[in-house]
Amino acid sequence: GNSVTQMEGPVTLSEEAFLTINCTYTATGYPSLFWYVQYPGEGLQLLLKATKADDKGSNKGFEATYRKETTSFHLEKGSVQVSDSAVYFCALSVNSGYSTLTFGKGTMLLVSP
């Protein structure tokens, strides 16, 4: 079946530090990969996505590259801000007809001034 494994949190960083959140996956088929972000008290919103190998998704200074050879989609940001504090979810979708999302367990990021 399909599964997503993320590094456990919380990840605690100081403002302007470099961020990496690891994500690896297993999938039957050729998945699309996503990072969703959940700010406190809100629903999830799409942060970035990649639909084929070697694609790089980017948004708001965050980046992730689809690595088929290592089945990974690690999230990075060069300089985090306090406003980036949130829970980050890695997810995949396989085009098996109904395209449901399989989520990782989420990684909480806490950024201090």
Add this chain to the structure above:
Amino acid sequence: NAGVTQTPKFRVLKTGQSMTLLCAQDMNHEYMYWYRQDPGMGLRLIHYSVGEGTTAKGEVPDGYNVSRLKKQNFLLGLESAAPSQTSVYFCASSTPPSSYNEQFFGPGTRLTVL
């Protein structure tokens, strides 16, 4: 354009009571989903719908029923609530059929079953 809305935002039930959670979207999306979010578990799919009048089981469907009588609404029912159903419930919607289409999420319903 409100996107995806959920009613109610909070609810406390006693074991054995029933309730219905309402999800509404104004984006004319064909697909709708119900997830539950539990600490350390991520989001797990309960049921989904690929169009008006259709429903299908997700990963954790037991104890829940759903209906999609109108394209814009997706209802999640708990016939006899149990403490194990204490969770935060999220509804989402998307366009078909591609696997790389974004899902849009509502703000969530926090349900406590005593």
